[in-house]
Amino acid sequence: MLVTLLFGTFAVCLILGTPIGVALGLASAVYLFGAGIDLSVVPQYMFAGMDSFVLLCIPGFVLAGNLMNGGGITDQIVRFGNAIVGHIRGGLGLANVVGSMIFAGISGTAVAETASIGSVMIPAMRKSGYDAHFAAAVTAAASTVGPIIPPSVPMIIVGTLTGLSVGKMFLAGAVPGVLMGIGMMITVYIISRKRGYPKGTWQGWGHVVRTSKAAFWAILMTGVILFGIVGGYFTPTEASVVSALYAFVVGLFVYRGFKVSALPNILIESAIGSGALVLLVGLANVFGWILTSEQIPQAIAASMLALTTNKYLIILLINILLLIVGTFMETIAALIILFPPLLAVAVKVGIDPIHFATFAVINLMIGLTTPPVGVCLFVSANIAKISLGAISKAIWPFLVCNILVLFLVSYVPQISLWLPSLFYK
Template identity: 40%
Template sequence: MVITFLVLLAVLMLVGTPIFIALAGSVAVTMGSFSHIPLTIVVERLFAGLDKFPLMAIPFFILTGSLMSAGGLSQRIIRLANLLVGRFTGGMGMTAVSSSMFFGAISGSSPATVVSVGSLLYPAMRKEGYSGAFSIGVLVSSGSLGIIIPPSVVMIVYAAVTGVSVGALFMAGVGAGLLYAACLLPYCWYRAKKDGVKPMTPPSWSEVLLGFKEASWGLGVPVVVLGGIYLGIFTPTEAAAVSVIYALFVSALIYREKSLVELFHSMVEAATTTAQVMIILSAASVLAWFLTSNGLATMLASSILSLSENPYHIFLLINVTVLIAGMFLDASSIMVILAPLFYTIGLRVGIDPVHLGAVLTVNGAIGMFTPPFGLNLFVAGTLKGVDYLQAVRGAIPFIGIALFALMLLTYVPAISMWLPNVVYGR
């Protein structure tokens, strides 16, 4: 039965079957062929996989990002980032990284960050003299900050399948995201120096203050979310709902760059994205139930632990496994399928679940721009003058940089754990 299931799952994914059909369908066919359990259990598990309170935050955070993007926030964030770092050599590349951090703190989505930042910055970087490969490479790699910097949809998924505190994960994401971004900045300086790109004229203080003023309303989203959670005013799910109200207020009444009809269209787009995420989560929960009920999860955990119980070795194995999975699956799917297994293994060898969540999230972020199926690579192909192969060539050096950041995060736990320890006294 196990071999049939694994072969069927592999075949369905290789032929390009939608992932939710591949996951739930392979379970249903296997059970129908080898088990007397009614197949209605598959439908029940589909719904049970979504019956988790933390998952309610996902549609709210997706809608927040959609509303703020439609409301004109992208331009303001990029202008502010350029005013802050554009004066340095490689400033335009640094602007891409900084803008992705700011926008990621609002959208929680990697593809949305690539599109929103890249559509404005890619033409500007090419005009300034940056090569096409570097320009698109820095955008697809820094765009993955969208799932590391809180609020992160991927971290919410991890919390839902493991029971770890969403607030603690968000705090860990701050340190992880800052480290990831800090590793990208020196390469931006190096490439600009090598290509002879000159920095922009330093702006005046009045221009910087004006940039802060224009972007301040949008940048209030992470303040409201993280501040509310930190102060104990509301839970992460409640914070997500509050962020929607705040985003709608800012987009409709403060920025007022889009009509109500256009804002409604952004809501429809957010609903579509939410449906795509949720159906994958529900199908993956069927797979998780199947693996657990047949003892496969325990067998896999025991097999891994038989190799070594050294947490450093286990972490290396986890990273390699997730990086390979990231070449073919999106980060949310990886979390649902693999996080419960690695969570169990991590507890047995003394790995902190919050630290593990931060490491898995960064792994997923790297997978977003790793060929052959990194989603950001395909999203970048929608930008004018960019194709898939160009995006792959540009991403390769940034994959190496991201792997270096991942190793630091993995083996220096204090980087991600310092803020959760301070806030929650862990």
């Protein structure tokens, strides 16, 4: 009865459009009130969920992304992507994907990437003759590589929950993220040829070299983060501070995209964004504690293992479950609630934890662009000034492409494990 009340309240909140964090908090409070449990456990478990050294990565990477974005790096990345692929049919769409793959090394979050790249690319694509719904769909789909190519906020959350190496997970996401980008570029090219979308003119290797000089600093930032963590020079949390300092110096002195007077606004914006994420972690931890006390994760694990102990069928079942959950639940909340029990199932049937973490995060990233609640769809549709229905129809070719990559990564472990095994003997 109480479990029904918990999930019923949560479902009603989602239907009413309540923010996911508030929905988790309200559902938890209703359950605790019904069970006669003192509500003082709410702040206790919220703090327990937020009291993690690894979680300090989030403010650092969010601040670094905002500093680089405020410093004009987004425009430079787009110009570099356009210089490389702009002369091919559908070149601006391809540049959109390339830009997202480069920007992934800065933001670590898909929504930030959608807003940053979309504000530049969607108007440019519409002006060049692309359909608005196609431009919006490309932007939303390409943004999902952000939390897969390092750094990645969801992978930081996974490391917090399980103690898995964040450095290994960062490396594990690199090749799958690139594969997703290549797959989406192929999709863009096929659709562009079919619809006769425009192509630009090749401006020579000199132009590529000139634009690469600006984008170089963004690419170098990813290298600094990965080299520092993998080389043991600093922890992921220290890496986020280094990246923020690096972004400040580059944005202020190299790109000169902002002045010192703009710093307070950037800090406030970063604090609000980071605070929302950390608050969500805390509220999701309360919800997760309730589920654990009701032994729901154990029931999910037992049900899966009762159906089959075949590793490949378990991978299929986990993928289906996470794809469904990703359509209506925010990524971090879904990770906190479902990742630990599913990891236990995965390990029991012989799936490597780092491999599992990689395809679990990809699953939930795909959910960000899956109707009806894909957050990136709302952001992209708002920039393009189109309806959710229009972008929902246009996103399907990219969803199919990303799901194909997901299953490739799921069933070929070395795609995600090759780099970690290379650097971590």
